[in-house]
Amino acid sequence: xxxxxxxxxxxxxxxxxxxxxxxFSLLYIAPGDPAAVIAGDQASPEQIAHIRASLGLDRPFIVxxxxxxxxxxxxxxxxxxxxxxxxxxxxxxxxxPTLSLMILTLVLSxxxxxxxxxxxxxxxxxxxxxxxxxFAVLGFSTPVFVIGYVLAFVFxxxxxxxxxxxxxxxxxxxxxxxxxxILPAFTLGGIYIALIARITRASMLDVLSQDYIRTARAKGxxxxxxxxxxxxxxxxxxxxxxxxxGVALLIGGAVVTESVFAIPGLGRLTVDAIxxxxxxxxQGVVLLFSFVYVLVNLAIDLLYTVFxxxxxx
Amino acid sequence: xxxxxxxxxxxxxxxxxxxPAIARGAEARVLRFVPQAxxxxxxxxxxxxxxxxxxxxxVFDTLFGLDATLTPRxxxxxxxxxxxDGLIWRFRLRSxxxxxxxxxxxxxxxxxxxxxxxxxxxxGQLIRARLxxxxxxxDRSFEIRLxxxxxxxxxxxAKGNPNLPAIMPERIAQTDPxxxxxxxxxxxxxxxxxxxxxxxxxxxxxxxxGYASRDEPGNWMxxxxxxxxxxxxxxxxxxxxxxxxxxxSGEIDWWETPLPDLVPLLRQSEDIRVDIADPLGNxxxxxxxxxxxxxxxxxxxxxxxxxxxxxxYMRAIVGNDDxxxxxxxxxxxxxxxxxxxxxxxxxxGPRDFAAAKKLLAEAGYGGEKVVMLVATDLIITKGxxxxxxxxxxxxxxxxxxxxxxxxxxxxxxxxxxxxSQGGWNIFHTWLAGVDCINPAPNIAIHxxxxxxxxxxxxxxxxxxxxxxxxxxxxxxxxxxxxEKVNRAxxxxxxxxxxxxxxxxxxxRREVSGIVKAPFPVFWDVKKA
Numbered sequence: 159x160x161x162x163x164x165x166x167x168x169x170x171x172x173x174x175x176x177x178x179x180x181x182f183s184l185l186y187i188a189p190g191d192p193a194a195v196i197a198g199d200q201a202s203p204e205q206i207a208h209i210r211a212s213l214g215l216d217r218p219f220i221v222x223x224x225x226x227x228x229x230x231x232x233x234x235x236x237x238x239x240x241x242x243x244x245x246x247x248x249x250x251x252x253x254x255p256t257l258s259l260m261i262l263t264l265v266l267s268x269x270x271x272x273x274x275x276x277x278x279x280x281x282x283x284x285x286x287x288x289x290x291x292x293f294a295v296l297g298f299s300t301p302v303f304v305i306g307y308v309l310a311f312v313f314x315x316x317x318x319x320x321x322x323x324x325x326x327x328x329x330x331x332x333x334x335x336x337x338x339x340i341l342p343a344f345t346l347g348g349i350y351i352a353l354i355a356r357i358t359r360a361s362m363l364d365v366l367s368q369d370y371i372r373t374a375r376a377k378g379x380x381x382x383x384x385x386x387x388x389x390x391x392x393x394x395x396x397x398x399x400x401x402x403x404g405v406a407l408l409i410g411g412a413v414v415t416e417s418v419f420a421i422p423g424l425g426r427l428t429v430d431a432i433x434x435x436x437x438x439x440x441q442g443v444v445l446l447f448s449f450v451y452v453l454v455n456l457a458i459d460l461l462y463t464v465f466x467x468x469x470x471x
Numbered sequence: 472x473x474x475x476x477x478x479x480x481x482x483x484x485x486x487x488x489x490x491p492a493i494a495r496g497a498e499a500r501v502l503r504f505v506p507q508a509x510x511x512x513x514x515x516x517x518x519x520x521x522x523x524x525x526x527x528x529x530v531f532d533t534l535f536g537l538d539a540t541l542t543p544r545x546x547x548x549x550x551x552x553x554x555x556d557g558l559i560w561r562f563r564l565r566s567x568x569x570x571x572x573x574x575x576x577x578x579x580x581x582x583x584x585x586x587x588x589x590x591x592x593x594x595g596q597l598i599r600a601r602l603x604x605x606x607x608x609x610d611r612s613f614e615i616r617l618x619x620x621x622x623x624x625x626x627x628x629a630k631g632n633p634n635l636p637a638i639m640p641e642r643i644a645q646t647d648p649x650x651x652x653x654x655x656x657x658x659x660x661x662x663x664x665x666x667x668x669x670x671x672x673x674x675x676x677x678x679x680x681g682y683a684s685r686d687e688p689g690n691w692m693x694x695x696x697x698x699x700x701x702x703x704x705x706x707x708x709x710x711x712x713x714x715x716x717x718x719x720s721g722e723i724d725w726w727e728t729p730l731p732d733l734v735p736l737l738r739q740s741e742d743i744r745v746d747i748a749d750p751l752g753n754x755x756x757x758x759x760x761x762x763x764x765x766x767x768x769x770x771x772x773x774x775x776x777x778x779x780x781x782x783x784y785m786r787a788i789v790g791n792d793d794x795x796x797x798x799x800x801x802x803x804x805x806x807x808x809x810x811x812x813x814x815x816x817x818x819x820g821p822r823d824f825a826a827a828k829k830l831l832a833e834a835g836y837g838g839e840k841v842v843m844l845v846a847t848d849l850i851i852t853k854g855x856x857x858x859x860x861x862x863x864x865x866x867x868x869x870x871x872x873x874x875x876x877x878x879x880x881x882x883x884x885x886x887x888x889x890x891s892q893g894g895w896n897i898f899h900t901w902l903a904g905v906d907c908i909n910p911a912p913n914i915a916i917h918x919x920x921x922x923x924x925x926x927x928x929x930x931x932x933x934x935x936x937x938x939x940x941x942x943x944x945x946x947x948x949x950x951x952x953x954e955k956v957n958r959a960x961x962x963x964x965x966x967x968x969x970x971x972x973x974x975x976x977x978x979r980r981e982v983s984g985i986v987k988a989p990f991p992v993f994w995d996v997k998k999a
Contacts, residue, residue: 189875189878189879189882189883190876190878190879190881190882191878191881191882191885193882194878194881194882194884194885195878195881195882196517196518196519197519198519198520198633199519199900199902201519201885202922202924203885203887203925204922205591205649206885208649209649212647212649212650238670240511240512240670241511241512241670242512242651242653243670248670251669252669307712310713310716311716314716314720315716315719315720318720321720321722322713322716322717322720322722323708323713323716323717323722324706324717324722417709417710417713418710418713419713420672420706420707420708420709420710420713420714420717422669422671422672422673426671426672426709427671430509430670430671430709433848433876433877433878434511434878435878435882
């Protein structure tokens, strides 16, 4: 297990290197020029060229890529072209809102979606099952921004229960912190709840048709222990897989959710950087997201051994 | 009731009654403002966006400032004098001016700041081309010696559009003009709180108690700049619907640029006031590349001018709110002293598609692709692009509509390559009206060929007329020259103004003192 863990951690290095090369190349060939954005509407081509040179953007691809790799190897993600602030500082400023939003969304999704999936499987074909699946279809098909606007209209504008926008750091109090995240978490969680509920239902249906479930019932166990002790644990592997894969969904959804609720997170940082062609920030954030994704997948692989002791690495 | 219970109850009641008043007092000392865009930096020379200019006007002060009549007034300067030949200008700073780090503002700070500004700004470069020397005579006096007169010098020092001739400490002003400054220390009415800055989300300004305000009433960039808040917090809300909801719920106090679509909704609320933001508005621009066919031929530029219908462009930008736009058969901002419609008949009246088609045939246009760059992420450029594509197709042009984002347009329009090799034929943009009040700040009207703005129009005769305007001694002769410039530019079709449009601003009822200006004026604003 230890060797497996070490091997997987070491394997992230070439993965990150490929990601780095891919991101850098993509930005290199992408149209747009930060120097033109900085120079503004009234700039002359000569001024744009001067700014490009001062930013080092006129150097050959291989030189720029080599410099960037060298910086990263020294733990330096570079400096934002526009704000002149270190990229690591900008990421550090934005990580708390995004992390908080993702964790709350994940917790809400698991707490809501898994019972929904279990109940749907248990009541297969009945009205409860159909109702839950209608919710799941709605969750899948409704765009994140629509859910966000509707929730903000009802809970913030009409009922004045929660704020429309913004983020309060946790050190300013737990309730103020939580208030700003409730609507965004439900907004972002919509598709995630739908996904996990459907997978839980499908996985539970498969497990519930197994012989050992029939045996458990035959020996007189009640439905609750059958469902939650025997069936759910055995249905967990596909659910955990989807939870892991869904992190990518959360990252994508966070971009929209953070914009709708004006949360100063990494999603908005990424969009702003892309629109302005702030290359060091884009590269830094994409690297971070890739690293997180690789780590989440590793964690998911390790979790398999908890839910299914037959799995050994 | 026991005495202890009575005391506890009374204390609780008193606290609960007092708390809202305390909270209200604290609230009234903070103004929460949603700017037009994210504040990416605070260097008034390096940063060319209007949002940087707006923030810079809080943090930095200028030697002169434009007032609402577009007249330059002394601001940091106590006064100035010039020799009869206009070659020597002497300036004296007001006493008591201090930077945010507590140091005194000295003449050498002004000299270094103007030196950095002259390296980047269009008007600054004109002064630099005539500059003999710029030196500090003592702590409060400095002079500018010119090799040839430049009558618009004071206007240039008072300019309100980017790059702002802001004054900063000498050590900061010595930064390469093409590199960003690292310290944001000015002598303006508010201090930038760099520790609280989260780019893309929040920027905070705290009142500078050491600010030496002028005694006159505040008037745009001129006069007294009295701040009635401890803090002004800029909250960047990229989504317009969210900003509207935040204003309705009272989470923000003032929104600089509400979308016209949302204004009817905001007007339904008794708690919200809506008005025109900038009386000088904005000017839409259709820009053609003069280097390559088809628009290197004036006949084809004229053909496009014949079919360009300003009302269509304006409605594409602002919708059906006719209070938000005006026709503008001119290159000069309507309502300003030099406005003229000389030669403007080319853009007024019914559009003539038959005549345009005839010109296309005469010029031998063979259906070559017209590469039109359209930034679809901005409603103003997208709207103009759609209208141009439609009228040009009807007139017989073969339009290649390249839908992209502003970042790409910004880069591609600087390329002088042929359109088939990554260049372009047309792009759309807009300028603030304050940039079009005369040819000095208006980079689009110049026709200096390779040195001109994107599109590179080349017409020495028009440039000579603009030169005559620079030398004009009074308003009457300035008007005379501008009429010539306008007529010649219409005939040459330097570019096509697509119309004049306003934007709205919206604020909560409890906020007072908001004025119409080309930038958000925070001085004299109060909150109940």
